[in-house]
Structures are given as structure tokens and as C-alpha cells.
Amino acid sequence: MEFKPPAMLPDLNDWMSTKASGTMNQSVVKVSPFSQFFRNSTRMVRTRNASFVAMMIPAVLIIILMMVFPVLFTAYISLHDWSAATVKSPQWVAFANYEQLLFSDARFHSAFLRTIYLTAIATGLETILGTALALLFHREFVGRGLWRTLLLLPMVTTPVAMSLIWLLILDPSAGVVNWGLRALGLPLGTWLNKTATVLPSLAMIDIWQWSPLVMIMVLAGLSMLPTEPFEAAAIDGATPWQTFWKITLPMLRPYIVIAVLFRLIDSLKTFDIIFATTQGGPGTASETLNLYAYTTAFTYFRLGYASAILVLFFALILAVSLVLIRLRREPW
Amino acid sequence: MKTRLCVLLGLVLILGIIVACAPAPTATPIPPTAVPKATTAPTQAPPPTTVPTQVSQATAVPTKAAQPTIPPTQVPAAFNWKKYSGTTIRVLLANMGYVDYLKPKLSEFESLTGIKVTFENFVEDQLRQKLTIELAAGGTSVDVFGSMTIQEGLKYEKAGWYTPLEKYVEDKNLTNPDFDFADFSKGAIKISQVNGKLVGIPLYSDAGLFFYNKELLKKCGADVPKTFEALEAAAAKCHDPKNGVFGWVNRGKGAAATSVFSSFLYGMGGQWVDSSGKPTLNTPQAIKAFQYWGDMLSKYGPPGSENNSWPQALQFFSTNKAVFWAESGQVAATLLDPKQSQVVDKVGFAQIPGGQPYAYGWILSIPPSSKNKEAAWYFIQWATNKEHELAVLKNGVPASRNSAWNNPQFKANDPHPELTQEMIKALDTAMPYMNPPIIPVQEFRDAVGEVIVTAISGGNVKAAADKAQQDAVKLLAGQ
Numbered sequence: 001m002e003f004k005p006p007a008m009l010p011d012l013n014d015w016m017s018t019k020a021s022g023t024m025n026q027s028v029v030k031v032s033p034f035s036q037f038f039r040n041s042t043r044m045v046r047t048r049n050a051s052f053v054a055m056m057i058p059a060v061l062i063i064i065l066m067m068v069f070p071v072l073f074t075a076y077i078s079l080h081d082w083s084a085a086t087v088k089s090p091q092w093v094a095f096a097n098y099e100q101l102l103f104s105d106a107r108f109h110s111a112f113l114r115t116i117y118l119t120a121i122a123t124g125l126e127t128i129l130g131t132a133l134a135l136l137f138h139r140e141f142v143g144r145g146l147w148r149t150l151l152l153l154p155m156v157t158t159p160v161a162m163s164l165i166w167l168l169i170l171d172p173s174a175g176v177v178n179w180g181l182r183a184l185g186l187p188l189g190t191w192l193n194k195t196a197t198v199l200p201s202l203a204m205i206d207i208w209q210w211s212p213l214v215m216i217m218v219l220a221g222l223s224m225l226p227t228e229p230f231e232a233a234a235i236d237g238a239t240p241w242q243t244f245w246k247i248t249l250p251m252l253r254p255y256i257v258i259a260v261l262f263r264l265i266d267s268l269k270t271f272d273i274i275f276a277t278t279q280g281g282p283g284t285a286s287e288t289l290n291l292y293a294y295t296t297a298f299t300y301f302r303l304g305y306a307s308a309i310l311v312l313f314f315a316l317i318l319a320v321s322l323v324l325i326r327l328r329r330e331p332w
Numbered sequence: 333m334k335t336r337l338c339v340l341l342g343l344v345l346i347l348g349i350i351v352a353c354a355p356a357p358t359a360t361p362i363p364p365t366a367v368p369k370a371t372t373a374p375t376q377a378p379p380p381t382t383v384p385t386q387v388s389q390a391t392a393v394p395t396k397a398a399q400p401t402i403p404p405t406q407v408p409a410a411f412n413w414k415k416y417s418g419t420t421i422r423v424l425l426a427n428m429g430y431v432d433y434l435k436p437k438l439s440e441f442e443s444l445t446g447i448k449v450t451f452e453n454f455v456e457d458q459l460r461q462k463l464t465i466e467l468a469a470g471g472t473s474v475d476v477f478g479s480m481t482i483q484e485g486l487k488y489e490k491a492g493w494y495t496p497l498e499k500y501v502e503d504k505n506l507t508n509p510d511f512d513f514a515d516f517s518k519g520a521i522k523i524s525q526v527n528g529k530l531v532g533i534p535l536y537s538d539a540g541l542f543f544y545n546k547e548l549l550k551k552c553g554a555d556v557p558k559t560f561e562a563l564e565a566a567a568a569k570c571h572d573p574k575n576g577v578f579g580w581v582n583r584g585k586g587a588a589a590t591s592v593f594s595s596f597l598y599g600m601g602g603q604w605v606d607s608s609g610k611p612t613l614n615t616p617q618a619i620k621a622f623q624y625w626g627d628m629l630s631k632y633g634p635p636g637s638e639n640n641s642w643p644q645a646l647q648f649f650s651t652n653k654a655v656f657w658a659e660s661g662q663v664a665a666t667l668l669d670p671k672q673s674q675v676v677d678k679v680g681f682a683q684i685p686g687g688q689p690y691a692y693g694w695i696l697s698i699p700p701s702s703k704n705k706e707a708a709w710y711f712i713q714w715a716t717n718k719e720h721e722l723a724v725l726k727n728g729v730p731a732s733r734n735s736a737w738n739n740p741q742f743k744a745n746d747p748h749p750e751l752t753q754e755m756i757k758a759l760d761t762a763m764p765y766m767n768p769p770i771i772p773v774q775e776f777r778d779a780v781g782e783v784i785v786t787a788i789s790g791g792n793v794k795a796a797a798d799k800a801q802q803d804a805v806k807l808l809a810g811q
Contacts (some may be wrong), residue, residue, distance in 0.1 A: 084464055084465065084468040135451030172634065172635040172636040173635060174647075190635055192639055193636020193639040193640070193711045194639075194789065195638065195789050196789075256520075278639055281585050281785070282584070282585060282586065282639050282788075283638070283781055283784075284586070284782065285638075299457070299460075299469075300772065300774060
């Protein structure tokens with residue numbers, strides 16, 4: 001059997017070797033990443049058992065304490081009516097919180113749709129823009145390193161500070177964007193200050209900040225692609241357009257999907273940008289699920305209800321992630 | 333080998349379960365421990381009959397305080413400030429002008445009393461979060477905290493987080509005779525009481541005021557308006573967005589706008605809730621007030637007022653870009669500071685045209701869970717003493733003591749007698765209407781905020797008001 005280096009993403013490796021590098025691997029039996037992980041770990045236990053387990057225990061304990069327990073406790077609390085502000089002990093209400101959320105809380109429904117809407121435009125455009133940037137930066141040109149570094153700056157900036165700067169830039173009366181539009185004689189935007197324009201404006205900030213992440217991930221993928229298929233395509237006389245659609249993009253797919261997965265989960269959870277610029281306003285026009293849960297928990301102090309929102313939110317993120325992981329495995 | 337792994341994994345799992353179960357018992361008893369406190373609170377309450385006499389004394393004070401000195405002859409011995417020397421108290425307050433003034437002076441208190449102070453101050457909302465979490469969890473480490481009765485008074489009172497203070501005020505052994513409780517103004521005492529109980533000592537009490545830019549007003553030839561109609565006409569006349577001048581600025585950001593809006597709501601004959609406690613957000617008067625607020629901002633305000641709160645309005649007004657503004661009197665301190673404002677000698681003060689001024693203020697309280705109540709009371713006495721109230725008044729903070737306003741030295745050197753005069757007038761007539769007298773104030777404000785945003789965006793105000801009414805009714809039914 002061929003040598004396989006232990007990898008962070010055994011699944012991805014698997015896929016790459018069976019799909020990308022052609023006929024040679026047709027005979028390799030595809031193993032699930034899960035069983036492969038266990039095979040690896042049993043091998044390790046065999047060689048250095050005691051120390052391996054001893055070293056694993058702290059990590060497992062921390063995961064249980066910091067992740068498993070809070071999640072289970074949140075789920076438990078979500079079945080209660082618990083208002084921290086009135087010093088009443090939590091009342092068991094079974095699924096009443098969920099019933100109210102799913103069937104009669106209009107604010108939750110709009111927050112849900114807003115979350116999906118914001119995530120869809122932000123992630124969609126980030127993927128397209130990020131991939132395009134990666135293709136651009138894959139070529140050699142003067143000052144490439146400098147430009148790449150400049151493009152990465154938004155990502156490493158403190159989000160809240162950056163959001164406050166955007167608030168100034170987009171201010172309808174004193175902001176530099178409207179100043180420029182006025183100088184050009186174009187109609188002025190209301191950006192973050194109007195119900196109708198607030199979500200696209202927030203998506204714009206998100207795109208500005210996070211497209212470079214997609215770029216980096218796709219760029220890493222590009223540099224790992226084998227050159228043979230491209231040479232073959234060139235010999236066969238494929239146009240650049242055909243090469244891109246038929247070779248580059250399919251081979252880049254796993255990297256793009258990973259980037260989309262990262263961005264999708266992060267976009268769904270976006271909090272900092274929204275909280276620092278509009279706090280969910282005007283009114284509730286930019287209140288996403290995250291902000292609604294925050295307000296419910298820390299302004300209204302309805303902890304049970306907020307937990308129920310978070311459990312549903314968690315389910316949403318889990319569902320989206322599972323769909324994407326599925327999507328990565330199956331051919332288009 | 334495989335069995336060994338299984339055993340080890342099982343061991344880890346068991347360990348994990350033990351750990352996961354361990355915090356559960358400590359997490360669940362939190363509310364039960366807090367409950368007895370709520371029930372003991374009423375028994376601690378002293379006879380409330382003392383309150384009216386205090387208030388009637390307060391009304392008589394201006395004449396008494398106008399006399400320059402109060403003879404301290406009845407006091408037999410000097411007040412023992414050192415009685416609780418060695419204790420440490422923890423004080424939680426919001427950021428405000430008064431706190432900025434007090435912070436550098438804490439060492440004076442420490443050397444006077446020997447009580448050590450751990451001082452923490454936060455942004456308002458963060459303070460609310462921290463207090464709610466700490467007090468609801470049954471913590472005993474908070475000794476003094478700041479709150480705004482109009483916002484959270486009923487909630488905290490119901491939760492049993494206020495120690496009634498009448499007992500302390502009357503106790504000659506605990507209260508310095510120079511403290512002079514009767515010196516606090518009537519309005520300030522009003523905002524320190526919840527359900528007739530004295531729950532705190534006022535730091536300051538503020539009221540809504542009307543500001544106008546004298547220079548811009550002269551340029552467009554309008555008069556200082558006295559009614560809602562006149563305000564709209566004058567704002568229309570002076571509105572000149574081409575030159576960057578707006579007729580009117582104010583808050584539009586949903587819930588943030590409700591405080592100043594209350595002046596307009598009550599001025600137009602509307603109210604938050606009726607006498608039976610039922611919300612009245614879709615009465616014709618309320619709809620008129622919402623429509624007026626929305627029209628003023630969308631027609632004569634800066635674009636996108638929906639996302640503006642008072643700091644943005646302050647920005648416009650202090651840079652000569654707005655003619656009229658209604659806001660809490662406290663912003664006057666910024667408007668009159670040459671470092672932060674370009675309108676120092678242009679700003680005029682008046683009563684909100686046609687509006688009913690609203691009153692609010694911050695008080696200092698002691699939670700019943702505190703273990704150092706006496707030392708905490710010493711701190712409150714010191715923080716609100718005559719010297720400090722006078723000093724903050726000079727900084728532009730509306731003081732809660734009559735002796736500060738009537739201080740001859742202050743009166744003689746008052747650089748802004750117009751502001752002082754209007755402020756006293758507003759404080760005199762102001763009512764604590766800023767928020768409805770209910771417990772879920774914030775949820776109610778959010779519901780109202782939606783109508784305000786709809787009104788500014790030019791949506792259907794009636795429909796939005798109906799929805800807010802529905803939400804508010806549901807909200808109060810759930811309590």
C-alpha cells in the first residue's frame with residue numbers, strides 16, 4: 001500500500017488522491033476518514049500507549065468542561081422559563097419556548113431571514129471575489145507581495161475598531177463616501193442609516209474584510225495543483241476559458257468548498273460588525289439571530305428563551321455545515 | 333490492545349461525566365438562595381410615614397438654604413467618620429460626568445474614613461448587565477451601585493435589590509448632621525423613590541431642555557418656538573440642507589429615541605399606559621405624536637436619522653449644522669465646552685415647545701446582600717455631600733441639592749444664568765414620564781422604537797402603532 005502521510009484533513013487527502021491524480025489510484029479502496037483516524041490512533045496506542053492517553057486526558061477534560069457541558073446546559077435551560085431579572089427560579093416549560101419561537105415570534109422569523117440573506121450575499125460574493133483575486137495573484141507581476149499584504153490587512157484589523165471607521169466612512173452627512181458621490185454629482189447613499197440599505201451595507205463591510213481569506217485558501221490550492229493537466233490541455237488546444245472551467249475550477253473545488261464552509265459558518269455568526277455599527281438597527285432592520293439572542297439574554301434577561309434561540313441557531317449552523325461537507329464529497 | 337483502549341476511553345468518559353455533573357448542583361441552587369432575600373426585603377422596610385415629612389421639608393428648603401450658613405450648634409460631638417475603618421467596599425457605577433469628578437477624590441474618602449474603596453465604572457448598559465448577573469446570582473460583593481429608577485427601579489425593587497434608606501437617613505449614629513437630607517430637591521427625591529420607598533440617594537437629576545442656535549435662527553428670521561406647530565414652521569423655515577444646515581436634529585434610533593419622544597407624547601395628550609396599566613400606543617394622540625416625530629426628522633433632519641442617537645445629534649448641533657434640538661439638559665456641559673463645541677456663545681436654552689419635560693437621574697443604592705451596609709452608607713453620604721454637589725454643578729451637571737443651586741458664590745459667578753434659569757424651571761415641572769411605569773421597560777421601548785423608525789422612514793404609522801400596541805399588551809400580560 002502506498003504511503004500516506006498523517007494529515008489534518010484525511011478526508012481531503014483521500015479525495016485528492018482518488019480524484020485529482022488520475023488513473024493510478026482507481027484501485028485504492030476509499031476509506032472513511034473516521035475509520036482511518038481510528039486506525040491511526042490504534043497504531044499510536046500500540047507504540048506508546050500510556051503517555052498517549054495521559055496527554056490526551058487534559059484536552060478531553062477541557063473539551064467536556066468548556067464545550068460539551070455548556071451546550072448541554074444551554075439545551076437544558078432552553079426548556080425553562082427563566083428571567084434573571086425577577087429572581088424567580090427557572091420554571092420547567094418543556095417546549096413552550098420553541099413553540100413560541102417557531103410559530104408566533106415574528107421578530108425571530110425576520111431575524112432568521114435576515115441571517116440567511118446576509119450570509120448568502122456575503123458568502124456568495126466573497127467566494128467569487130476571493131477566487132478571482134486568487135487567480136490574479138497566482139500570476140507573476142510587479143509588487144505582487146506588497147499588494148497581497150495590503151489585501152490581507154482588513155482581515156487582521158480589530159473588527160470593532162474597523163467597524164467604527166466604516167461607520168464614519170458611510171455616514172450619510174459627514175462620511176467620505178457620500179462626499180465623493182456628491183463631488184461626482186451622483187445620488188447619495190443612506191448606507192447603514194436606512195432600513196432598506198442597512199443589510200447590503202453590512203454585507204459590503206463583511207466582503208471587504210473577508211474576501212482575502214477566501215483568496216488565501218484558494219491561492220494555497222492553486223499552488224498545489226499539478227501542472228500536467230494544464231500542459232495536456234494546452235497541447236490539445238483548449239482555450240483559456242475552457243481550461244478554467246474544465247480543469248482549474250474542478251480541481252480547485254475542495255479548496256473553495258473549505259473556504260466557503262469557513263466563511264458560511266462565520267457569516268452566520270457575524271456579530272462584531274453589526275453590533276459595533278448599528279446594534280441591530282434602525283429599529284430591528286439589521287437584527288440577526290445572534291443579535292436577537294444577545295438582546296434577549298443581556299437586555300431582557302430572558303435566559304431560557306435566549307437559550308432556545310441559540311439551540312435553534314446551533315441546529316441551523318450544524319445543518320448548513322453537514323450539507324456542505326456532503327457537497328464536497330460528491331461530484332458535481 | 334483494543335480492549336485496553338476501550339477501558340481507557342471508558343475511564344475518560346466516566347471522569348468527564350463526573351466533571352460535567354459536578355457544576356450542576358452549584359448552578360441550580362442560584363435562584364433559591366436569592367429568593368429568601370426578596371422575601372426578607374419587605375420586613376426590613378421601615379414605616380413609610382416618614383417620607384412625606386421629608387418631602388415637605390424639601391419644598392421649604394430653598395428659603396432656608398438661601399441663608400448662607402447653617403448653624404451646626406445642635407451637634408454635640410463630631411461625627412465619627414472612622415467608625416468603619418478597615419473595611420473594603422465595592423462600588424459599581426456608570427460612566428458620567430459626576431463619576432469623572434468623583435474618581436480622583438476617592439483617596440480623600442479613604443483617608444477620611446479608613447474605608448478602602450474598590451471602584452468600578454462601566455458604560456450604562458454594561459453596568460446593567462453586570463449588576464443583574466451579580467445580584468441575581470446572589471453575590472454579596474456589591475456594596476454600592478448606581479441605577480436609574482426610571483429605567484430599572486421597579487424591576488430592581490421587585491427583585492429585592494434595594495435596601496430602603498429611611499432608617500439610615502434618620503439614624504444619628506450613622507448619618508453625619510451636615511448631610512442634611514432635606515437639602516435634596518423635590519424632583520431629585522421623586523426619582524429616588526420606588527413605590528413610596530426611598531431606595532437611593534440622588535447623585536443628580538436631569539430634565540429635558542430645548543436648545544437653539546441663536547445665530548442660525550437670526551439668519552432665517554424665525555422666533556424661538558413655543559408650540560409644536562411653531563416648532564415645525566420654524567424648522568421648515570430654517571432648514572437649509574444645501575448649505576449643510578438642518579432645521580431639527582434628534583434621536584431616531586428606535587428605543588434610544590423614546591426618552592425625548594416622551595415629552596412630545598405627553599405634550600400631545602398621549603401617554604405610555606393608562607391609569608389601569610394598559611398600554612396606549614395606538615390612541616389618536618400617540619399616533620399624532622409618532623407622526624410628528626417622524627415628519628420632523630425626515631423632513632427637517634439630517635438624512636438617515638433612523639440610525640442616529642444623541643451623540644450624532646450633538647455632533648450636528650455643536651458644529652453649527654442644526655438649528656433646533658431637544659435633549660437632556662446634561663448635554664449643555666458639552667455644548668458650553670469650547671474644546672468640544674463651536675456653538676459656545678451661540679446656543680440658546682428654552683423649554684421644549686409644547687412638550688412636557690421629562691425627569692430622570694442616577695441614584696446610589698445599597699443592595700440588601702451587602703455585608704458592609706454601614707460603610708456603604710458612609711460612602712453614599714460622602715459622594716453626595718454639599719461640597720461635591722456644588723462642584724459638579726459648576727461643571728454643568730444638574731445637581732440634586734438645593735444648596736448647590738442657591739449657593740451665592742455659584743449664583744454670582746454663574747457663566748450661564750440662562751441655562752440655570754431654564755434648568756430650574758424644567759426640573760420644577762418635569763415628570764418621570766420618560767419610561768412607562770412597568771417592569772419590562774426595555775422590551776416596551778423596543779416596541780415603541782419600531783414605530784419611531786417606521787415613522788421616520790415614511791411607513792404606515794397607524795399599522796406600526798397597532799403592532800406595537802399588540803406587542804406591549806402581550807408583554808405586560810406575560811408579567
